[in-house]
Amino acid sequence: MLTFRYSRWDGSQQVFPLDDAAIMGELSDQLLSxxxxxxxxxxxxxxxxPARFGERSMGLQDLVQRLQNRRQEQQQRYDPGSAMEGISEKLKSVLKHEEQSIERQMDRAKSQADGSKDAGIDPALAQKLLKDLQRRAQRSRDFLETVPRKNPAAAINKLRDYEFMDQRAKQEFDELLDMLKKQAAESFFKDISKTLQSLTPEQMKAMRNMVHDLNEMLEQKMNGQEPNFEEFMEKWGDMFGPNRPxxxxxxxxxxxxxxxxxxxLMNSMSPEQxxxxxxxxxxxxxDGELESELSRLAANMDFLDPSGSMRREHMFSGDEEIDLSDALKLMDEMRRMEDLERQLRRVQQGGSADDIDREALQELLGEEARQALDQLTRLTDFLEREGYIKKVGGRFELTAKGMRRIGQRALQEIFAYIKKDRPGGHQIDPAGQGVENADNTKQYEFGDNFVPHLQKTILNAIKRDAAGVPVRIQPDDFEVYRTEHLTQAATVLMVDLSLSMAMRGNFTAAKKVALALDNLIRTRFPRDKMFIxxxxxYAREIKADRLAYLSWDEFDPYTNIQHGLAVSQKLLTRIKCGTKQI
Structure with missing residues (x-):
């Protein structure tokens, strides 16, 4: 009967606790295969x-599948090309506000010039101011017409030195320019925009000098020299924020x-974008010098990346708009998902689970995925602690306890569906000399083992002569235990390791029978001899401790049963007992 106990959730409970027996069962099945x-x-x-109540914890393949699904959702949701469209829209907004402001200022100036006489202003001066404003407005209109609306880079270069007539438009442009500067700087150096808040000319100069020194250091490394990294960080370390390398x-x-x-991001856009x-x-x-140093830095980084890890491409098919800042964050998320998937696959191929970025796993897939990975990595610790496996030379091997557990499971599976029939215990009828006492007794005869049943012996003496005490025992009064006759047997189990066993799907069943018989003889008949x-x-003896690792002979595909019988007979000749069987 199952008992369910409810308590307040504190985060320490396991939703589906692991099933130890089921874990060993599945491990046994995998080992047999x-x-x-x-x-x-x-x-x-x-x-x-496997967990209790028929549930399972997430495996590495489940985590990989979740990552793939999340990546596919992002690819089907967003349109990275809209990042450039967003910049173009912001530039259009700047130009629109500037043009509208010019018209408003012109209308206001005309109204003031027309009413200057009533306002007590010299009409000649008012007209002169109006003409000056008209000339400036016309120059601004002419300039704005030359701004390329479909080329954000050229438009920004045009507007950089433009004298705005509208403060709102100027503020929008300055905010856009500042954001793009920070994105350009952070495309090389993480968190540098937090250090260089406004990118003033002095800060730009410092950044230019830092990039120059960095290029010198990288080129020293590329030429096989040993650059002085400590000196570089002592000089420029503050520019890398709190998480300095x-x-x-x-x-x-x-x-x-x-x-x-x-x-x-560029690889995920159209060529024009x-x-x-x-x-x-x-x-x-x-800053021409800074741009030159950054181009030099990009070339050096490309040289130091022969595998092309920076040149990733993601196929997006969504239509949701995204700005440049979020688009770059999305690219970083896509990279982290790819890296995490690569780490998980490496573990599936035999790598260490310690190489998995657990922080990234939790951020991308949630706390449940982190807990599932922790359970998986504790699997070997659990099996070692329970005494089922041990580490030998960097690899795990079964212990004697683990071998017995697998043999017991194989034995249980073989007899799981046995039909109900007559009672039996595989015993023989004849009684005789032996070392095990039977439950029944007999009158002592010459040649019997002298193992007297004291109560029945004294009772026989009293029945014969009830004169009183002391009771005198005669030889015919002795009652002794019958003894069961126990014999030893030597068994050789021959296992076909030829390729045909694997091709026909019979090998796992044969291996399971061998494990079950070995476990049965060692636990129920420990005095017997068992050979495999x-x-x-060719034929060869297989030691019991290697039975769980047995596999078919891929490169010796033939079936030489004659040699198998010869090896079996040779093993049996060393045993001195009556019953020998193959």
């Missing part, structure tokens, strides 16, 4: 662990991740 405990453990981690390799890795955001974004990033800083002989092209 593959003959490799390490492969069996990997398959169990891939599929997930601890080595040059870490700094290179950070910059590659940052560059991959912009590169992946990608060219516009590239031009925009190269020109938005407004495997045969294919």
């Amino acid at each position: 593959h003959g490799d405990i390490n492969s069996a453990l990997r398959n169990l981690m891939r599929r997930g662990l 601890q080595s040059l390799d870490e700094l290179i890795e950070q910059m590659q991740r940052q560059l991959s955001q912009v590169q992946s 990608a060219k516009q974004l590239q031009d925009l990033m190269q020109s938005v800083l407004g 002989v495997g045969f294919s092209t």
Whole structure:
């Protein structure tokens, strides 16, 4: 009867606690099929662990599938090309507000000039001011007509030195320009915009000098020299924020991740949009020397990335608009999902689970996924703690306890569906000399083992002579235990290891029978001898502790049963007992 106990949730409960017996059962099945405990453990981690009430925890394959689904959802939702369209729309808004402001100012100036006499203003002066404003307005209109509306980079370069007549339009343009400058800087250096808040000329100069020194250091590394990273960080470390890199390799890795955001975004756009974004990033800083140093830095980073990890492409089919900042964050999320999927697949192939970024897993898939991974990584610890496996030379092997557990499971499966029939215990009828006492007794006869039943012996003496005490016992009064005659047997089990066993799907069943028989004899008949002989092209003895790892002979495909019988007979000749069987 199951008992369910309810309590307040505090985060420490397991929704579906693991089922230890089911885990060992599945591990046994995997081991029977593959003959490799390490492969069996990997398959169990891939599929997930069985929990109580028929549930399963998420396996590595489930985590990979969730990542793929999330990535597909993002690809079907967003349109990265809208990031450039968003910049174009902001520029259109700036131009629209400027043009509307020019017209409003002209209308207001005309009204003031027409009413200047009534307002007590010199009409000649009012007309002069109106003409000056008209000339300026016309120059502004002429200039705005030359601004390329479909090329954001060229438009921004045009408007950079333009004297706005509308403060709102100027504020919008300055905010857009500042945002683009920060994005351009952060495309190389993470968190640098938090250090350089407004990118003033002094800060731009400092950034230019820092990038120059960084290029010098990278080129020293590319030429096989040892750059002084500590000196560089002592001089420029404040520009990298609180999470400053601890080595040059870490700094290179950070910059590659940052560059991959912009590169992946451009790869996910149309060629025209990608060219516009590239031009925009190269020109938005407004500092020719800095732009030259950044181009040099990009070339150096490309040289240090021979695998092309920065050149990723994502196929988007959605129509939801996204701005540039969010588009770059989306590219970073896509990269993290790809990296995490690669880490999970590497573990499925035998890699270490310690290499999985658990923080990224929790952020991308939630706390449940993190807990599932923790359960999977504790699997080997649990099996070691329970004494089922041990680590030998960097690999896991079954212990004697683990072998017995697998043998017991095989034995249970074989007899699970046995039909109800007459009672039996596989005993023989003849009684005789032995070492095990039977429950019944007999009168002592010459030659019997002298194991007297004291109560019945004294009772026989009293029945014979009830004169009183002391009771005198005669030889005929002795009652002794009958003893069961126990014999030993030597058994050789021959297992066909030829390729045909695997091709016909019979090998797993044969291996299961071998494990079950070995477990039965060792637990029920410990005095018996049990040998296992495997045969294919040639025959050989298989030790019991290697039985769980047994597999077919892929490169010796033939069935030499004659050699198997010869090896079996040779093993039996060493045993001195009456019953020998193959």
